[in-house]
Amino acid sequence: MQVMIIGAAGMIGKKLARKILSDRSIGTRSVSRLTLVDIVAPQVDTFSEVEQVCVTADLSTDGAAKRLIASRPDVIFHLAAIVSSDAEADFEKGYLINLDGTRSLLEAIRLQSDTEPYCPKVVFTSSLAVFGVPLPDEIPDDFVLAPLSCYGTQKAIGELLLSDYSRRGFLDGIALRLPTICVRPGKPNKAASGFYSSIIREPLIGQEAILPVPRELRHWFASPRSAVGALLHAATIDLAPLGARRSLNLPGVSASVGEQIEALRRIAGTRATDLIKEVPDPAILRIVSSWPRAFSAERAKNLGFRAEESMDEIIQAHIADELGGTLN
Numbered sequence: 001m002q003v004m005i006i007g008a009a010g011m012i013g014k015k016l017a018r019k020i021l022s023d024r025s026i027g028t029r030s031v032s033r034l035t036l037v038d039i040v041a042p043q044v045d046t047f048s049e050v051e052q053v054c055v056t057a058d059l060s061t062d063g064a065a066k067r068l069i070a071s072r073p074d075v076i077f078h079l080a081a082i083v084s085s086d087a088e089a090d091f092e093k094g095y096l097i098n099l100d101g102t103r104s105l106l107e108a109i110r111l112q113s114d115t116e117p118y119c120p121k122v123v124f125t126s127s128l129a130v131f132g133v134p135l136p137d138e139i140p141d142d143f144v145l146a147p148l149s150c151y152g153t154q155k156a157i158g159e160l161l162l163s164d165y166s167r168r169g170f171l172d173g174i175a176l177r178l179p180t181i182c183v184r185p186g187k188p189n190k191a192a193s194g195f196y197s198s199i200i201r202e203p204l205i206g207q208e209a210i211l212p213v214p215r216e217l218r219h220w221f222a223s224p225r226s227a228v229g230a231l232l233h234a235a236t237i238d239l240a241p242l243g244a245r246r247s248l249n250l251p252g253v254s255a256s257v258g259e260q261i262e263a264l265r266r267i268a269g270t271r272a273t274d275l276i277k278e279v280p281d282p283a284i285l286r287i288v289s290s291w292p293r294a295f296s297a298e299r300a301k302n303l304g305f306r307a308e309e310s311m312d313e314i315i316q317a318h319i320a321d322e323l324g325g326t327l328n
Contacts, residue, residue: 001026002033002071006059006105007079009038011184012125015228016077021048026075027236037068038080059101065108072112075235078105078124083191084287087151098154106161110170122162122173123234126247128220128292130156130177138294141249148290163246166239174234174242179222179252179307180291182260183318192287196221199257200264200315203272204327212281215258218293222252223317226307237303245299251307253314254294263311267319268327 003020007013017036021044025031033051036042039058057064059080080101081087087094102124112118129152130145147153162173184197195212196219202209222230230250239246255263265273297305308314319325 001029001031001075002035002073003031003075003077004035004037004068004071004073005042005077005079006037006068007077007081007125008036008042008044008054009040010079011186012181012224012227012231013038013042013077013079014044015224016079016231017042017044019228019232021050021052024048024050026232029236033073035068035071035073059104060096065101065104066111069105069108069112072118072120074120076105076109076120076122077231077235078102078122081125081151081155083189084127084129084149084151085190085192085284087154088149088192088287091150094150094154098151099157102158103161106165106171110165110168113170119169120171121235121239122171123231124158124162124173124175125231126159126175126177127152127155128177128179130159130247131292133290135290135292138254138296139249139292140296141299149287159247163244166246167244172239173246174239175247176230176234177247177249178227178230179220179250181224181227182221182314183322184224185318185322192284193219193291195284196257196260199260199276200318203264203275204268204315204319204323206275206328208275208277211257211276211278212284213257213288214280214285215261216256217285217289218254218256219288220252220254220292220294221311221314222250222307223314223321225317225321226252230305230307233303233305241303242299248300248303248305249295249297250300250305251297252295253308253311255311260311263315266312267315 132146132148166173
């Protein structure tokens, strides 16, 4: 089986690639070739018997998607996007990357079947930002899409395109509305949600973190480990039971910022929590306060998707995966 990861230089892309290379399979199917694609040169430092191909490409440029799909991968993970704050700040860039790039990929897949049948499985990462206020305390699986950001709108359109191309038989697609991934390793990015990770990540290594929103703000979380697990699970299951509704709300943990900080205190003590400094940012609050707080995620659970059940578990996963399992 040939697999392609588009957005392979990102945090989730790297972790997904390492897992595939380590296992040399997805589910019961062995992987013979893994193609890693990103706008910057993707690199994976995992030795594997699986053939690795690294490609620098921008889906939004003419012909890029066609050249990528010419190898006819069996499974395509489409993770590439610019983050929420960037998409809001640069309207044209957001639509070029997040929407036009996605459409170009789907069109390249469709046109591949002109010569001989081709119907790959496509796993697309969507976002909770496809929803907007007013929101119930817990969002059911059939809740209406009403994004209040450019990023959310671009992801919602991507979901609709994926469903339509799947309905027409050009591909077999599924869109995963990932919870906010926490704790993200590495340096802070420009995502509006980035502080959710930084208020845990930085204090755990003795660094100050900025909290731009009130502690009462509640959100929906899962770890990077869970995100990779969800992507791989999506690539193994039969998607026919989804019918025309190809988008899933994934399981996660609903927690307020205050509950995040309390979980940090339980695990790392007040020495860590004292490093969190509250500096209100109305622009960040305006974006993230329009996002969901909790989901029922029954469709995903019934299909076998799982995540952590507490913020303590999420923090412990970060310590195990990124800090060697212990705190200094």
